[in-house]
Amino acid sequence: MPEVEKWMQTLYSLSELDQVASRVIDAAKDERIWLIDGEMGAGKTTLIKAMAKQLGVVNTVSSPTFSIVNEYQDREGKTIYHFDFYRLKSEAEAYDIGVNEYLESGNLCWLEWSEKIPSLLPERYFKIQLEVNDPQTRTIHYVREEENRL
Numbered sequence: 001m002p003e004v005e006k007w008m009q010t011l012y013s014l015s016e017l018d019q020v021a022s023r024v025i026d027a028a029k030d031e032r033i034w035l036i037d038g039e040m041g042a043g044k045t046t047l048i049k050a051m052a053k054q055l056g057v058v059n060t061v062s063s064p065t066f067s068i069v070n071e072y073q074d075r076e077g078k079t080i081y082h083f084d085f086y087r088l089k090s091e092a093e094a095y096d097i098g099v100n101e102y103l104e105s106g107n108l109c110w111l112e113w114s115e116k117i118p119s120l121l122p123e124r125y126f127k128i129q130l131e132v133n134d135p136q137t138r139t140i141h142y143v144r145e146e147e148n149r150l
């Protein structure tokens, strides 16, 4: 049996972003719910834009400001939901928006600031953690799918 790496950890600059995005997509491809965590300015939206580009998304990818959720189509016409819960006032608000239905839709869901909706998160997800090292680099950690089954 091949040894499974529990946490993947890489330091990257913007010039390595596309390479990192493609590795994340590969590692997370069997999961529907991807949490993209990290402090403000950690590079969550930047990574999401790079992943969207690689999946052939032609819609403009930016953080949802008014709606909490943006909807994209990949090159096969599959729907991707991109959430940003930063401005969410309460979990009840997320519930009212129907976040549950989106998460249970079977479509790919990318979540920024998922810590705002702890009780709405499914049991299973792929977690990506970003950290700022200095202005030029970030560190990414992620849990490979086999290790994420709780």
Ligand SMILES: Nc1ncnc2c1ncn2[C@@H]1O[C@H](COP(=O)(O)OP(=O)(O)OP(=O)(O)O)[C@@H](O)[C@H]1O
Pocket: 012, 013, 014, 017, 038, 039, 040, 041, 042, 043, 044, 045, 046, 047, 063, 112, 135, 136, 137, 138
């Ligand atoms: N790997 C990287 N190396 C250097 N700079 C990066 C990297 N990734 C992102 N950045 C830069 O960090 C800044 C913030 O990025 P971004 O908006 O993606 O952060 P965010 O985590 O989505 O922030 P927020 O919590 O405000 O939504 C941008 O200027 C972006 O270019």
Ligand SMILES: [Mg+2]
Pocket: 044, 045, 046, 063, 084, 112
């Ligand atoms: Mg963002």
